[in-house]
Amino acid sequence: xxxxxxxxxxxxxxxxxxxxxxxxxxxxxxxxxxxxxxxxxxxxxxxxxxxxxxxxxxxxxxxxxxxxxxxxxxxxxxxxxxxxxxxxxxxxxxxxxxxxxxxxxxxxxxxxxxxxxxxxxxxxxxxxxxxxxxxxxxxxxxxxxxxxxxxxxxxxxxxxxxxxxxxxxxxxxxxxxxxxxxxxxxxxxxxxxxxxxxxxxxxxxxxxxxxxxxxxxxxxxxxxxxxxxxxxxxxxxxxxxxxxxxxxxxxxxxxxxxxxxxxxxxxxxxxxxxxxxxxxxxxxxxxxxxxxxxxxxxxxxxxxxxxx
Amino acid sequence: xxxxxxxxxxxxxxxxxxxxxxxxxxxxxxxxxxxxxxxxxxxxxxxxxxxxxxxxxxxxxxxxxxxxxxxxxxxxxxxxxxxxxxxxxxxxxxxxxxxxxxxxxxxxxxxxxxxxxxxxxxxxxxxxxxxxxxxxxxxxxxxxxxxxxxxxxxxxxxxxxxxxxxxxxxxxxxxxxxxxxxxxxxxxxxxxxxxxxxxxxxxxxxxxxxxxxxxxxxxxxxxxxxxxxxxxxxxxxxxxxxxxxxxxxxxxxxxxxxxxxxxxxxxxxxxxxxxxxxxxxxxxxxxxxxxxxxxxxxxxxxxxxxxxxxxxxxxxxxxxxxxxxxxxxxxxxxxxxxxxxxxxxxxxxxxxxxxxxxxxxxxxxxxxxxxxxxxxxxxxxxxxxxxxxxxxxxxxxxxxxxxxxxxxxxxx
Numbered sequence: 001x002x003x004x005x006x007x008x009x010x011x012x013x014x015x016x017x018x019x020x021x022x023x024x025x026x027x028x029x030x031x032x033x034x035x036x037x038x039x040x041x042x043x044x045x046x047x048x049x050x051x052x053x054x055x056x057x058x059x060x061x062x063x064x065x066x067x068x069x070x071x072x073x074x075x076x077x078x079x080x081x082x083x084x085x086x087x088x089x090x091x092x093x094x095x096x097x098x099x100x101x102x103x104x105x106x107x108x109x110x111x112x113x114x115x116x117x118x119x120x121x122x123x124x125x126x127x128x129x130x131x132x133x134x135x136x137x138x139x140x141x142x143x144x145x146x147x148x149x150x151x152x153x154x155x156x157x158x159x160x161x162x163x164x165x166x167x168x169x170x171x172x173x174x175x176x177x178x179x180x181x182x183x184x185x186x187x188x189x190x191x192x193x194x195x196x197x198x199x200x201x202x203x204x205x206x207x208x209x210x211x212x213x214x215x216x217x218x219x220x221x222x223x224x225x226x227x228x229x230x231x232x233x234x235x236x237x238x239x240x241x242x243x244x245x246x247x248x249x250x251x252x253x254x255x256x257x258x259x260x261x262x263x264x265x266x267x268x269x270x271x272x273x274x275x276x277x278x279x280x281x282x283x284x285x286x287x288x289x290x291x292x293x294x295x296x297x298x299x300x301x302x303x304x305x306x307x308x
Numbered sequence: 309x310x311x312x313x314x315x316x317x318x319x320x321x322x323x324x325x326x327x328x329x330x331x332x333x334x335x336x337x338x339x340x341x342x343x344x345x346x347x348x349x350x351x352x353x354x355x356x357x358x359x360x361x362x363x364x365x366x367x368x369x370x371x372x373x374x375x376x377x378x379x380x381x382x383x384x385x386x387x388x389x390x391x392x393x394x395x396x397x398x399x400x401x402x403x404x405x406x407x408x409x410x411x412x413x414x415x416x417x418x419x420x421x422x423x424x425x426x427x428x429x430x431x432x433x434x435x436x437x438x439x440x441x442x443x444x445x446x447x448x449x450x451x452x453x454x455x456x457x458x459x460x461x462x463x464x465x466x467x468x469x470x471x472x473x474x475x476x477x478x479x480x481x482x483x484x485x486x487x488x489x490x491x492x493x494x495x496x497x498x499x500x501x502x503x504x505x506x507x508x509x510x511x512x513x514x515x516x517x518x519x520x521x522x523x524x525x526x527x528x529x530x531x532x533x534x535x536x537x538x539x540x541x542x543x544x545x546x547x548x549x550x551x552x553x554x555x556x557x558x559x560x561x562x563x564x565x566x567x568x569x570x571x572x573x574x575x576x577x578x579x580x581x582x583x584x585x586x587x588x589x590x591x592x593x594x595x596x597x598x599x600x601x602x603x604x605x606x607x608x609x610x611x612x613x614x615x616x617x618x619x620x621x622x623x624x625x626x627x628x629x630x631x632x633x634x635x636x637x638x639x640x641x642x643x644x645x646x647x648x649x650x651x652x653x654x655x656x657x658x659x660x661x662x663x664x665x666x667x668x669x670x671x672x673x674x675x676x677x678x679x680x681x682x683x684x685x686x687x688x689x690x691x692x693x694x695x696x697x698x699x700x701x702x703x704x705x706x707x708x709x710x711x712x713x714x715x716x717x718x719x720x
Binding site: 024025027028029031035039042043049052055058059066067069070132151163164165203214 | 340355358362365366368381383388389390391392500503504505507561562591661662663664667
């Protein structure tokens with residue numbers, strides 16, 4: 001009998017389904033996994049002045065801050081995805097997000113946006129691999145891990161579940177990033193429906209992805225929006241142009257790591273297509289993929305094949 | 309002066325007046341920086357040890373040089389959360405080999421605290437020991453004695469006394485704002501099994517000591533101790549007897565330690581603390597309430613509120629204070645940095661503490677170590693709160709009223 005646990009963190013709800021063992025064995029493991037997510041929330045929350053992330057943000061201009069292995073690995077991954085995505089993924093965009101009014105504040109004027117542009121850029125984040133430190137080489141740099149922290153937390157939680165001997169689990173954060181351990185009993189994988197439009201008005205069958213020992217993320221521009229010059233703009237900024245991205249309806253990514261899928265789904269939403277530099281281990285699902293598969297197949301079989 | 313300016317002035321002046329009288333220092337709002345580098349170690353890398361590491365990382369000047377846990381998995385994952393640290397399998401090894409360590413943080417199972425604390429004191433280390441400080445009255449008293457005789461700084465990790473909101477609210481409590489204390493209530497509600505996943509049956513007992521009736525001091529001891537000290541801190545006195553009941557309401561997994569408890573803790577003046585804790589529902593979380601004839605003060609660790617009675621005299625400043633709605637009542641938010649927020653025009657946002665309570669407890673300890681500041685939460689206070697927790701658990705387990713002998717709580 002599967003059991004379900006949940007927690008609220010990172011501005012969303014994480015849900016965990018566990019199966020394959022007695023509930024009294026599964027529940028403590030699930031609690032330990034969700035506790036890791038809560039810890040990640042406290043450590044990497046940009047909106048919590050007491051978080052480890054904000055301690056780094058306050059101190060890293062002018063001095064090298066010694067990082068623990070986990071944080072160093074996370075920032076290294078941010079830098080790698082930034083480079084491979086040709087700048088489409090950038091964890092320094094917080095000042096611009098603020099200037100554009102995407103942090104729930106009032107939309108700033110053009111001058112504020114211009115000023116914020118000067119405080120953005122991964123080239124100003126210096127990671128020293130031998131000393132395991134981070135230092136900002138420009139004032140005003142602010143790390144915002146909102147585009148990757150959810151996936152990072154899910155990866156840690158999944159590892160905790162594996163360490164506890166859990167053999168069958170599905171964990172999602174806010175329904176945008178999901179990771180699976182093995183498959184449900186008598187199934188070949190965890191079937192996850194991709195919601196590819198905000199209004200559910202499409203007559204086409206929703207694509208279904210089959211996950212087994214891997215992770216998937218989907219990014220879409222719906223959700224938070226702002227009004228600018230009479231236009232509704234989605235909450236995704238293009239770090240290369242410093243303006244809201246002219247992105248497609250969604251981008252989904254499947255890979256072994258939820259951290260990677262989380263970051264790459266954001267990058268692909270901005271890019272619109274997979275760059276040549278994308279690692280082979282990253283499988284993408286973009287609107288044209290869906291159009292292609294749904295025109296040729298009435299069932300989601302094709303997408304399942306893409307997964308593995 | 310325009311109406312807006314006048315209101316802003318009154319708001320700022322009002323809160324400033326209140327803040328001047330109730331909050332002499334705003335230092336807690338800034339990041340702590342030590343005046344010299346302090347090498348420290350953490351013994352016990354479970355949840356609390358990792359939480360301590362997380363707060364220490366934020367303090368400039370602290371260098372965590374060693375972490376220790378007898379569980380290899382916890383040691384490995386804990387070491388990954390701390391920069392450039394050496395892992396040790398036992399506290400003895402750490403104390404023997406990490407000679408440069410000045411201070412240790414003890415976050416191991418409660419029943420193991422005494423031996424580790426005594427070893428650390430003998431090794432000349434400053435000691436921060438998580439609360440409850442021990443699982444027996446004898447151990448509590450021994451630790452208080454050892455701390456009193458130590459040449460180093462030894463504190464108990466009870467956080468109410470270091471929490472700026474609790475400090476602020478205490479000034480209200482001790483002024484006329486609450487007036488006569490009528491009654492007290494506190495709760496610690498969580499939804500959790502309290503069970504750690506154990507990789508092998510052999511590790512089950514060691515990891516789940518809180519569910520072992522021979523080792524555990526129950527919810528009253530493990531959770532209540534922190535809250536009982538808040539009442540000791542505010543009242544400067546200790547209870548005289550306790551009675552209680554407990555049961556297993558949700559987690560019927562063969563455990564013997566209650567998952568739901570209720571206790572009545574009586575003081576000499578006839579007032580009673582009505583205490584409840586459960587692992588079956590998280591509603592309301594953890595909080596403490598003082599009910600006075602003029603107002604009630606509710607404290608919830610990162611936030612605090614005052615609810616005034618309709619017939620309570622107005623003191624002026626609270627007219628302009630930040631307010632929050634609670635069902636059919638309006639609470640005045642007790643904001644610790646009211647003056648600063650008012651000057652920035654942010655008073656309405658009603659923010660809580662910028663850091664968790666743990667940060668302030670650690671910061672006070674470090675200031676005692678590096679700047680010779682007076683100890684905020686002594687091991688003796690830790691012993692008193694823990695003993696009340698142990699006796700409350702005893703009352704619940706036995707179903708008997710337990711007298712709290714003042715002699716048991718004596719000592720500085």
